[in-house]
Amino acid sequence: MTKLDEETLMAYVDGELDPPRAAEVEALLAEDAEARATVQMFRDSAAALRGAFDPILREPVPERLLAAVNAPPTGKVHDIRLARRGAWSRFLPQTAWAQAAAVALLVGTGAGYLTAQWRSSALEPTAWVVNADPLLNEALDTTASGATFARQDSDARIGREILPLLTFRDGRGRYCREFESSFVVAEDRQISYGVACREQGAWQTQALMAQQLITPTLGDPGTELSEYVPAMGGEVASFDAVIHQLMVGEPLAPEEEAALLDRGWIDQR
Amino acid sequence: MSEDIRPQLIALLPRLRRFALGLTGARDDADDLVQAACERALSRLHQWQPDTRLDSWMFRIIKTIWIDQWRGQRARGEHVELDEAGPLVGTNGRHTSEVRNTLEVVCRAMEQLPDEQRLALTLVSVDGLSYEEAAAVLEVPIGTVMSRLARARRRLHELLETKPATLARGSK
Numbered sequence: 387m388t389k390l391d392e393e394t395l396m397a398y399v400d401g402e403l404d405p406p407r408a409a410e411v412e413a414l415l416a417e418d419a420e421a422r423a424t425v426q427m428f429r430d431s432a433a434a435l436r437g438a439f440d441p442i443l444r445e446p447v448p449e450r451l452l453a454a455v456n457a458p459p460t461g462k463v464h465d466i467r468l469a470r471r472g473a474w475s476r477f478l479p480q481t482a483w484a485q486a487a488a489v490a491l492l493v494g495t496g497a498g499y500l501t502a503q504w505r506s507s508a509l510e511p512t513a514w515v516v517n518a519d520p521l522l523n524e525a526l527d528t529t530a531s532g533a534t535f536a537r538q539d540s541d542a543r544i545g546r547e548i549l550p551l552l553t554f555r556d557g558r559g560r561y562c563r564e565f566e567s568s569f570v571v572a573e574d575r576q577i578s579y580g581v582a583c584r585e586q587g588a589w590q591t592q593a594l595m596a597q598q599l600i601t602p603t604l605g606d607p608g609t610e611l612s613e614y615v616p617a618m619g620g621e622v623a624s625f626d627a628v629i630h631q632l633m634v635g636e637p638l639a640p641e642e643e644a645a646l647l648d649r650g651w652i653d654q655r
Numbered sequence: 656m657s658e659d660i661r662p663q664l665i666a667l668l669p670r671l672r673r674f675a676l677g678l679t680g681a682r683d684d685a686d687d688l689v690q691a692a693c694e695r696a697l698s699r700l701h702q703w704q705p706d707t708r709l710d711s712w713m714f715r716i717i718k719t720i721w722i723d724q725w726r727g728q729r730a731r732g733e734h735v736e737l738d739e740a741g742p743l744v745g746t747n748g749r750h751t752s753e754v755r756n757t758l759e760v761v762c763r764a765m766e767q768l769p770d771e772q773r774l775a776l777t778l779v780s781v782d783g784l785s786y787e788e789a790a791a792v793l794e795v796p797i798g799t800v801m802s803r804l805a806r807a808r809r810r811l812h813e814l815l816e817t818k819p820a821t822l823a824r825g826s827k
Contacts, residue, residue: 393801396808400779402786431808434815435780438761442673447665451672454690455664455697635723636691 390414390421399428519591521546526563526582526589527651531643545570553643556632560585561651562592564629581629584651593628660700663709664693670782671713677777678721678770680762688724692716714782714792718774764814772807775800780808 390411397403398411415421525535525548535548545568552564562583582589638646668689675685675692695716696703703712765773771793778789779800786804790797 392805392809396805397786397801400786427812428808431812431815432780434757434761434811435776438758439673439677439781441758442676443669445669445672447668447672448686451668451686451690451693452665454693455661455668636720 390418390424392424395421395424396428399425399432522548522565522567522580522582522591523589526550526565526584528647530640530647531563552629553638553646554629554633555635555638556583557634561646562632563589581632583632592632660696660703660709664696664713667710667713670710671717674714674777674782675717675721676762677765677781678717678773680766688717688721691720695720711788711792714778715794718792722770760815761811764811767814768807768810772803772810775803776807776811779804 394403394411398408403411415425521535521537529535529548529550531550531553533550535550537546538544547568547570549566549568550563551566554562556562560583562581564579564581566577566579568577580591581593582591584590671689671692672685675688676682679685679688692713696713703709765776768776774793775789778784778792779786784792786797786800789804790800793800
């Protein structure tokens with residue numbers, strides 16, 4: 387007689403066996419009292435669970451859960467992120483899209499840098515080295531999530547705006563922040579999204595999702611905002627995956643973040 | 656990407672609450688968990704693929720948040736109590752207290768299980784997913800789901816058969 391293992395008996399109880407196999411099991415059960423007891427045990431445990439938990443299905447769902455699903459954006463951190471992402475997708479120029487280089491995702495701690503080249507003919511292409519970005523460092527050190535840090539460069543032609551979106555801790559205990567960074571020239575704005583973690587007193591960029599504009603073909607000053615197309619979903623998803631991988635637990639609450647801003651990002655204790 | 660999942664999500668809430676209670680063993684924690692999962696899902700709609708199952712996606716989000724928070728709570732040595740105040744449907748007080756008591760005992764027993772076993776048990780035996788569906792949510796092979804599930808059911812049975820009085824202590 388073939389001995390029936392526990393998992394097969396459980397699969398039989400749970401209706402997971404195909405009919406021929408189930409019939410085989412039934413035939414064997416007729417001669418095996420121990421197996422019949424095991425089947426009964428699996429039936430009892432399933433029934434106990436259904437009996438205990440099924441009443442939950444008939445309870446009214448608490449109002450706060452319905453509210454959480456139906457809530458329009460309220461300015462909470464997650465909602466800000468969502469709204470900003472939507473805005474960002476409208477800013478991707480079609481011409482850059484056509485070159486299949488509309489979005490660059492740079493991931494890493496060392497070599498990542500962003501070459502931001504402006505399509506505005508008034509400006510020379512400029513390279514911004516992300517990991518030596520004092521304005522970003524200052525913004526992330528001092529600015530609460532949802533607030534905008536803004537500066538003009540010395541000749542006031544380029545504005546820089548940094549909007550921290552989210553603060554969290556990573557698995558190594560570092561504080562990390564997701565941010566939106568914009569370079570602004572007159573009506574023109576180039577937006578990128580990044581995540582940076584604080585280490586040895588400085589914010590190190592971990593990932594950056596940026597428009598990579600290629601100047602020569604974008605020289606036409608007549609390009610209108612209405613020509614812009616949605617972002618590539620894949621890049622947005624992989625950028626989020628980086629954040630998800632780094633993040634341990636939930637984002638910090640506003641009051642926790644405020645305390646860190648006050649203390650200069652030094653842990654209490 | 657722009658599809659409105661809110662009506663589907665509302666319809667799922669009773670199942671999500673039941674699943675979360677199977678994990679946390681405490682009503683308030685379960686509802687907190689569902690709320691956090693809904694907020695996370697709505698903020699990551701771009702990751703939702705409309706041709707896949709919303710329930711599996713939500714279960715995965717709940718699982719992820721629960722594991723993260725569970726680790727945090729274990730580190731601080733907190734013990735989670737089943738909230739006595741939650742409303743239970745019942746036509747008379749006696750029925751309600753019996754239901755509450757059964758749930759209380761089962762939840763206390765489930766707390767004795769390792770979290771991977773509790774996840775498999777809750778997905779299959781509480782929610783009723785097939786082994787294959789549970790394996791997809793947990794991102795493990797079906798055989799792994801089966802061995803966790805069999806061990807969980809055996810242990811649960813022992814706990815409920817031999818120590819219901821111990822498990823129910825403090826209730827009433």
